[in-house]
Amino acid sequence: MRAVAVRRGETTPKVIDVPRPTPESGEALVRTLRVGIDGTDHEVVGGTHGGFPDGAEHQILGHEAVGIVENPNGTRFDAGDLVVPTVRRPTEDGNGYFERDEPDMAPDGAYVERGIVGAHGYMADYFTSYERYLVGVPDDFATHGFLTEPVSNSEKAFEHAYASRSAFEWSPESALVLGNGPLGLLTLSMLVGRDDFDRCYCLGRRDRPNPTIEIIERLGATYVDSRETPLPDVPDAHESIDFIYEATGHAPHAFETVHALAPNGVGALLGIPGDESFEVEGGRIHREMVLENKALLGSVNSNVEQYKAARETLSAFPDWFIDELITGVYDPEEVERAFETGDDVIKTVVEFDTV
Amino acid sequence: MRAVAVRRGETTPKVIDVPRPTPESGEALVRTLRVGIDGTDHEVVGGTHGGFPDGAEHQILGHEAVGIVENPNGTRFDAGDLVVPTVRRPTEDGNGYFERDEPDMAPDGAYVERGIVGAHGYMADYFTSYERYLVGVPDDFATHGFLTEPVSNSEKAFEHAYASRSAFEWSPESALVLGNGPLGLLTLSMLVGRDDFDRCYCLGRRDRPNPTIEIIERLGATYVDSRETPLPDVPDAHESIDFIYEATGHAPHAFETVHALAPNGVGALLGIPGDESFEVEGGRIHREMVLENKALLGSVNSNVEQYKAARETLSAFPDWFIDELITGVYDPEEVERAFETGDDVIKTVVEFDTV
Numbered sequence: 001m002r003a004v005a006v007r008r009g010e011t012t013p014k015v016i017d018v019p020r021p022t023p024e025s026g027e028a029l030v031r032t033l034r035v036g037i038d039g040t041d042h043e044v045v046g047g048t049h050g051g052f053p054d055g056a057e058h059q060i061l062g063h064e065a066v067g068i069v070e071n072p073n074g075t076r077f078d079a080g081d082l083v084v085p086t087v088r089r090p091t092e093d094g095n096g097y098f099e100r101d102e103p104d105m106a107p108d109g110a111y112v113e114r115g116i117v118g119a120h121g122y123m124a125d126y127f128t129s130y131e132r133y134l135v136g137v138p139d140d141f142a143t144h145g146f147l148t149e150p151v152s153n154s155e156k157a158f159e160h161a162y163a164s165r166s167a168f169e170w171s172p173e174s175a176l177v178l179g180n181g182p183l184g185l186l187t188l189s190m191l192v193g194r195d196d197f198d199r200c201y202c203l204g205r206r207d208r209p210n211p212t213i214e215i216i217e218r219l220g221a222t223y224v225d226s227r228e229t230p231l232p233d234v235p236d237a238h239e240s241i242d243f244i245y246e247a248t249g250h251a252p253h254a255f256e257t258v259h260a261l262a263p264n265g266v267g268a269l270l271g272i273p274g275d276e277s278f279e280v281e282g283g284r285i286h287r288e289m290v291l292e293n294k295a296l297l298g299s300v301n302s303n304v305e306q307y308k309a310a311r312e313t314l315s316a317f318p319d320w321f322i323d324e325l326i327t328g329v330y331d332p333e334e335v336e337r338a339f340e341t342g343d344d345v346i347k348t349v350v351e352f353d354t355v
Numbered sequence: 356m357r358a359v360a361v362r363r364g365e366t367t368p369k370v371i372d373v374p375r376p377t378p379e380s381g382e383a384l385v386r387t388l389r390v391g392i393d394g395t396d397h398e399v400v401g402g403t404h405g406g407f408p409d410g411a412e413h414q415i416l417g418h419e420a421v422g423i424v425e426n427p428n429g430t431r432f433d434a435g436d437l438v439v440p441t442v443r444r445p446t447e448d449g450n451g452y453f454e455r456d457e458p459d460m461a462p463d464g465a466y467v468e469r470g471i472v473g474a475h476g477y478m479a480d481y482f483t484s485y486e487r488y489l490v491g492v493p494d495d496f497a498t499h500g501f502l503t504e505p506v507s508n509s510e511k512a513f514e515h516a517y518a519s520r521s522a523f524e525w526s527p528e529s530a531l532v533l534g535n536g537p538l539g540l541l542t543l544s545m546l547v548g549r550d551d552f553d554r555c556y557c558l559g560r561r562d563r564p565n566p567t568i569e570i571i572e573r574l575g576a577t578y579v580d581s582r583e584t585p586l587p588d589v590p591d592a593h594e595s596i597d598f599i600y601e602a603t604g605h606a607p608h609a610f611e612t613v614h615a616l617a618p619n620g621v622g623a624l625l626g627i628p629g630d631e632s633f634e635v636e637g638g639r640i641h642r643e644m645v646l647e648n649k650a651l652l653g654s655v656n657s658n659v660e661q662y663k664a665a666r667e668t669l670s671a672f673p674d675w676f677i678d679e680l681i682t683g684v685y686d687p688e689e690v691e692r693a694f695e696t697g698d699d700v701i702k703t704v705v706e707f708d709t710v
Contacts, residue, residue, distance in 0.1 A: 105523045105648055107618035156522075164519035164650060167511075168460045254641040263462035269645050276638035283631035286609040289653030290624050293460055295519060296651045298644030 003124035004335045005058040006045050013335045023128040029071035032352040035123045036064035036146040050117040062123030063087045063115035066145030075131035083134040084148040087113050104301035135307040142355045144322045151310035152302035154187045157268040164295045172242030173198045179247035180204030180212040182347040192219045231256040249273045258285045263292040358479035359690045360413040361400050368690045378483040384426035387707040390478045391419035391501040405472040417478030418442045418470035421500030430486035438489040439503040442468050459656035490662040497710045499677045506665035507657035509542045512623040519650045527597030528553045534602035535559030535567040537702040547574045570679050586611040604628045613640045618647040
């Protein structure tokens with residue numbers, strides 16, 4: 001079967017031919033429909049994040065997938081069911097994080113991530129998965145169900161952020177997403193769809209006209225150009241923000257977030273920056289956190305319950321939003337084009353099959 | 356009556372003579388027993404934190420108090436009841452934070468703090484307080500009930516820290532207190548008294564022999580000398596820590612805490628540093644927060660429920676701990692000595708009266 005992989009020593013994705021996987025007991029065989037590409041895939045291809053499966057000479061890419069059960073193989077699924085796989089798998093049996101459905105909280109070494117680190121991904125004609133790592137999705141998810149994975153990451157971040165503010169009566173009104181890439185826009189759409197926030201903002205650095213800015217404004221949110229209004233200036237230019245969601249991987253944002261937060265606010269960090277040192281107004285950051293009860297938390301990955309929440313969230317997104325978000329659908333053979341970036345590219349996807 | 360105050364333009368506390376306050380409707384009159392001194396009092400005296408009441412030429416100090424109800428004045432208390440006052444008062448009626456008993460979450464401008472900013476404190480023969488800001492304490496609290504206030508601040512910080520980890524199954528085993536001043540030692544004693552932590556550490560920079568190190572070790576905790584083992588080295592020298600409580604006001608600690616935390620750990624910041632800029636390994640801090648689900652939160656002040664929790668906590672402290680912690684009891688006329696610091700000084704208190 002076809003698989004999109006990166007070979008050891010190379011930094012471009014290629015179509016290779018690999019044997020179709022055979023499901024083990026407890027695993028279903030899934031025929032892949034679509035696999036989305038995100039920043040992590042670019043990092044895996046470039047070799048700056050993740051790692052090959054042990055001993056493998058290639059890594060099959062892809063962790064945002066939707067497919068159809070081809071062979072249920074005794075699992076709870078029926079042939080023809082639409083499913084989305086989760087990303088993490090345990091490195092050994094008896095891993096408590098996985099047993100209690102908290103793979104997202106497992107520490108380094110206790111997991112592999114399909115398509116990212118230590119395990120092959122879903123960018124192939126078929127994949128297998130244990131049924132507990134498959135989430136059933138509605139039939140109309142064939143074209144965009146792969147978005148369940150990124151949305152589930154934000155569901156988790158929201159859950160943790162709200163938990164961090166649960167010891168008092170928190171009534172947030174404003175939200176700011178840092179980054180207008182696909183994860184930023186998905187998260188902005190989630191925030192706009194919640195009743196909590198009267199005012200939503202999205203920070204980026206693109207020139208108009210740009211499709212991401214059009215989406216931001218059509219969602220009813222305010223675009224903040226960070227070249228004109230850097231993050232620390234947001235309170236003066238707009239307002240102090242109750243909830244900030246960072247999806248840029250730009251390390252200074254983690255620190256500047258503190259000042260941009262309103263009293264009692266929380267910042268959720270999801271970007272993964274490389275090593276970088278810089279000066280911060282450390283006394284002020286520390287003092288503002290204390291005197292204004294501010295919180296910062298990092299969040300990675302997601303669990304099955306958060307996938308289920310994402311399934312509901314995604315069902316409520318307007319059709320136009322998903323149409324505008326997916327800017328390119330490519331055959332596996334066109335994968336290099338699917339990895340091209342540009343001002344008009346938001347979310348691209350590799351399509352192996354249709355329903 | 357006698358009051359210990361700092362006069363405008365001066366930086367030493369003095370005994371002055373002021374009229375005995377008359378309780379308004381809803382207020383009780385309280386005869387002061389003891390008022391503790393902490394780092395904030397030193398900052399108020401030095402002029403680096405807080406501020407005088409509007410138009411006042413002096414500020415009466417003190418926010419950690421215990422006293423006896425002299426005149427209940429129609430409140431729920433009886434004459435002779437032992438009480439501890441809270442610190443914050445609203446700047447205007449109809450303040451929702453105070454109405455729902457969350458004064459600790461009120462933003463700057465919505466509150467004054469007795470003895471700290473905008474209101475006179477409790478370091479006087481008598482004080483008055485609305486009954487909702489008085490917490491009844493047991494009769495045996497006459498000598499150490501003033502510790503209810505600092506302990507309540509840590510109760511709040513614990514509550515918020517645990518809330519921030521409530522979206523998953525958090526099973527902390529290790530705790531580290533940064534700072535071996537009175538708040539650090541009180542907090543260490545609280546942590547040791549909880550079932551959650553198998554191993555507790557306290558970081559300071561004093562030479563042996565020192566009474567704080569003796570207390571740390573008698574509590575069964577491990578003293579970490581930050582001159583030999585700086586905070587970032589704690590994971591290698593000891594272990595990564597599940598819960599870190601910062602009570603140093605040393606701004607680099609806020610950032611170094613991230614690396615010292617174990618995966619899924621949380622750091623509570625309570626110190627109040629001045630302005631200071633420095634270089635941080637920002638990329639690494641940001642990345643570790645995300646990939647290891649770490650949280651940092653600031654915490655200030657406390658509410659009545661947290662005072663009540665502190666009352667229970669304080670009742671469970673061993674007598675020897677409180678005896679060793681209180682290193683000096685001074686008459687109001689000796690207040691300058693009560694403000695002296697030194698390696699053998701832990702917690703000093705001004706005593707206005709005894710039961």
